[in-house]
Amino acid sequence: MSSAARLRDSTQILLPADAIDGLSADLTERFTLTVRREQTQVRIIGSPVEIKRASAFLARNGIPVE
Numbered sequence: 001m002s003s004a005a006r007l008r009d010s011t012q013i014l015l016p017a018d019a020i021d022g023l024s025a026d027l028t029e030r031f032t033l034t035v036r037r038e039q040t041q042v043r044i045i046g047s048p049v050e051i052k053r054a055s056a057f058l059a060r061n062g063i064p065v066e
Contacts, residue, residue, distance in 0.1 A: 010048040010051060010052075011045060011046065011047065011048055011051055012043055012044060012045045012046075012051065013043070013044040013051060013054065013055060013058070013065055014041050014042075014043055014044075015041060015042050015044070015058075015063065015065070016040070016041055016042070017037060017038070017039075017040055017041055017042055019042060019063055020035070020042055020044075020058070020063065023058070023061055023063070024042075026057075027044065027054060027057070027058075030054075030057065031046060031050045031053055031054045031057070032046060032047070032050050033045065033046040033050055033051075033054060034046065
């Protein structure tokens with residue numbers, strides 16, 4: 001059985017608020033995601049498949065995703 005933390009990690013990406021400046025529109029156009037801006041971070045939410053694809057896209061654009 002999956003733990004809640006593991007499921008959460010596979011369905012969201014947390015980054016500093018300014019990390020995706022200039023890429024936010026590309027993310028939402030290319031992938032089925034929700035991008036929520038919070039106080040000091042941005043939360044990218046989607047299915048595990050979309051999060052994996054978005055992570056690869058961000059990495060190709062120089063944004064490290066852990």
